[in-house]
Amino acid sequence: MIRFTQIASFALSLLVALALIGLWHFVASARLVPPIFLPLPEKTFDALVTGMQNGVLLDASLATLRRMFFGWFLACLAGISLGALVGSSQKLRIYVAPMLETLRPLPASSLIPLFIAVIGLSEGMILGVIAFGALWPLLLATTHGIVSVEPLLIEVAQALAMPKHKVLWKISLPSAMPDILAAMRLSLTVSLILAVVCEMLTGSEGLGQWLLATSRAFASTKMFAGIVVLGLMGYASSLIMNLVEARALKWKSAAN
């Protein structure tokens, strides 16, 4: 029964999505919006296929994907370990937590010029910006998750005479997992955005550079194809995170 309603609502929402693409086609072909601002959906699709086949769009997409992933990976490593450190030490928190909270609202993109100034225009600079920008949600979420572990569990660990590093590994980190996974999702989004911005700024091969170049040439079908690829990347990373969360947090849904 549940299965049936799920399939039905999926089918309905797919139909609506197709209908909206139909509307897009209608608006574009009736020229209600100038075609350079809104190309036909089928022409966008053609540009997407051509770009993938001749490899230009494909290479740009892979370059962006690579930067996003490596930057995010570095951010995960650094953010979770720093968060575990700050979360486990009350003393350290007194000294650095207010500073971290103050720095949090600073947009990561505003630091790009600083990174350019210090590191120069290089691939390493881009990775640095992505890793640094995507690190914040992870750092703060891990700290928060570890600080808010159920105190009774800490007592259970004490009663077992568990050494400190084992408490972190077996109690605090698993308990902070829901927070950490939510932050990993957010960081992935931040990474993609920063990858694109850096490509726009530095002109390095990638979807950001592709979008800028195609828009300057008024090649709107190609530009739209780039937007579609970025949308797919966003969608795909969200689906992957859904799967990871469903697996890692199986115990949360087990109750129902």
Added chain:
Amino acid sequence: MSARKPDFRPFAVPLGLVLLWEALMLAFPTASETLAPPHAVILGFFGIVTDGTLALQTAQTLSSALGGLAIGFTLGSLLGAAFGLWRWFDRAMQISVESVRLIPSVALIPLSMMVFGFGTRMEITIVAFTTQWPAMVLARAAVREVEPRLMEVATVLQMSLLQSATKIVLPSILPRLFVSLRLTAGVAMIVAITVEVAANPYGLGAAILAAQISFRPEVMLATLIWTGVVGAGINQVLLTTQNRLFRHSLPGGGGSE
């Protein structure tokens, strides 16, 4: 330690870092083309305050961020409320909304630039597009969590849609809507600055980049720090307002996020 004594420990690390930075700049003066020591940044800050550029750039960024926020927050909240009230509508729109929502906002900068050129309108468009999604998600959650008994009351009293919306739903989601406004305001600032750094020669973001390109590191750093202060300030104002208005209706929830 008594609670009245001011605690200076949180200032120790930032102060130490600033001093270290000053010392390092003194030791390696060649770095001064790309970076500036703290005292130069302070002087640079006074420079851009007195000649009025900082005020102008701040006004530009704020007008785009707040303008975009007004549009995005309103649209997103209305959409989210509709999704929260009518599940079938939410389900029907799911794929469409998700596939558009997950497009990274910056992907639309070139398109917006083609349509509007440089300036406020293109920036407002991107900010509005981006902020509507968190506003939608938060409003949808708020409406869904309206106490079911209250909705039963509305049914029993045979209220019209408009009546139940204004008398039941809106008052009960208002506190959470304000939390949503505060969170989306943060997003709006980040997006505005990002658009300015990436493309729009306008506002604080562009000023930071321009100062870097023209080798004025003290201006770059002063503007960068000011940008952080503005963001933190907006958050603080909204947080204080939230605590004043809704202290009793938000038990522990949303307070620190």
Added chain:
Amino acid sequence: MSTAMPAQISLADVDVSFGSKTVLSGLNFEVFKGEVISIVGASGCGKTTSLRLLAGLLAPSGGSVSFEGKPVRGPRRETAIVFQDYGKALLPWRTAEGNVSLALEVMGVPGPERRSRISELLALTGLAGHHDKYPAQMSGGMQQRLQIARALAQDPAVLLMDEPFGALDAMTRQSLQDELLDLSARTGVTIYFVTHDLEEAIYLSDRIIGLLPNPGRIGRIFDVPLPRPRDQLITKEDRSFLALRHELYDFVKGSEH
């Protein structure tokens, strides 16, 4: 219980105070190997604090706590705790098996051996066949059985139980009481049982320590003359059971004023 044998746990002139507040004062008693001893008293008289002392989770402000002749300096493998709040004392992200495994991992039991120990312990506590269930999928009674299994995994000489059955329904509580008595008879583990349920204290114990409040101190130690094995109906209809219940009731009631 022969008083000729040496005490397993002994408390000599133990005081506990938090700041200026004295919680326990002048505690002197001994616990013998294999006995079941309960602690009763009005709420706030330091029952749980006494348990934390024995566990080594809390150091006395004065006097000494010793286990088998040596002073207690911290938690030991030989003393295991079963907390009242089973919902919070189990790791929600681990299955029944994983929760028992936690204690074995800390003790450094190698993997293959762990599996057979876990099966044994789950069978002993009536959880055979529930290996893969998460705590959230278990009833309160099963969760508390699981906590007992985890405590037994430590292979303890003493089980410290803090109102372990207080939150369970009456039927479940009775069957767990019988299982606990069965366990103590079979394994010879010493049980230190904190409870506010006087009938439970009598039914389970060899001796009962009655605490008085403000500050917490020993009022009286009651011997329970009832024969073993005990039975929910026969034991509770015994004349000495009823007489002791009366005495304990007057003791606790009298201490509240």
